[in-house]
Amino acid sequence: MGHLGVSAIVSIIVLAVVVTSWPKDATPERTTTSGIAFLNGLRKLATFSIFIPVMLVAILLGINLLYFNLLGLLVLNNFGGVEADIALFSGGVALVEIPIMLSGAIILRYISKSSLLLISSIVYAGFLWGLGSATSMDQVWWLMLPAGLSAGFILTVTLGFVQDLKPNNSGLGGSLVSVAHFTSKLWMAAIFATGTMISDYAGTAWLGAGVGLLAAVILFLITKDQATSQQATSEN
Numbered sequence: 001m002g003h004l005g006v007s008a009i010v011s012i013i014v015l016a017v018v019v020t021s022w023p024k025d026a027t028p029e030r031t032t033t034s035g036i037a038f039l040n041g042l043r044k045l046a047t048f049s050i051f052i053p054v055m056l057v058a059i060l061l062g063i064n065l066l067y068f069n070l071l072g073l074l075v076l077n078n079f080g081g082v083e084a085d086i087a088l089f090s091g092g093v094a095l096v097e098i099p100i101m102l103s104g105a106i107i108l109r110y111i112s113k114s115s116l117l118l119i120s121s122i123v124y125a126g127f128l129w130g131l132g133s134a135t136s137m138d139q140v141w142w143l144m145l146p147a148g149l150s151a152g153f154i155l156t157v158t159l160g161f162v163q164d165l166k167p168n169n170s171g172l173g174g175s176l177v178s179v180a181h182f183t184s185k186l187w188m189a190a191i192f193a194t195g196t197m198i199s200d201y202a203g204t205a206w207l208g209a210g211v212g213l214l215a216a217v218i219l220f221l222i223t224k225d226q227a228t229s230q231q232a233t234s235e236n
Helices: 003-021 038-045 048-077 083-107 113-133 137-163 170-198 201-235
Strands: none
Touching (some): 048 113, 048 201, 083 137, 113 201
16 A cells, blocks of 8 residues: 555544544534724734734744655655655654643743744754755754754744734734744745755755744844743733
C-alpha cells in the first residue's frame, strides 16, 4: 500500500472518530456577537498596534511552515536520506512538541509571552541554520530536540499573544488568529520562492532563519512594554 493509501485510511479513521464522538447537543443556546461591523473591524486591524504584531506573528508561523516544505527536499537531495527519515524526523519533532505545549502555561508564569517568543525564535533560527548547514542525516537527528522545543512554544504562545492584542474583545481576537494563520502561508510561500530563486534549499533555510529572527526581535521591541504592563496587572 502506498503513502496515499495509508493517508486515506488514517483520514477515514479520524473522520469516523469525529463523527461518532461529536456531542449531539453542542449547539449553544445563544450566540453572542462582538457588535463590530465588518468595515470597523478592518479599520481596527489596520492600526499599527494590531496590524504589525499580527504580521510579525504570521512570519514566525510561516517560518515553521517553511520547515515542512524544506525537510523532505533537504533529506532526499542534501543529506542522502530516504522517505522514512522524513517521517521519523517529523514524528520525533512532534513528539517533543507535545509536552512543550502542555508546559507553556507554567513557563508563562515567570516570563512574558513576547520574551518567550523571542527566545524560542532564536532557538528555531538556530535549528533552521543547522538544517541548512547539515551534510548528513547523522547530523540532522541532533536537530530534532531544538526544533521541537522552539516550535512547540511558538505554536502555543502565538495563539494567546495575538488574542491579547484585543483582550476585551474575544471575537476580534479570534479573528486575528485566523488572519495570522492565513497570512503565514503567504509569508512561507514568499520566503520559499525568494530563497529558491536566489539560492538552493540550504540557502532558503538560512534565509528563513534570518527573516524569522528579525521578525522576532522587532516583535519583542514593539510589544515588550505592553507585555510588562499586562504581567504587572495579572500579578496584582
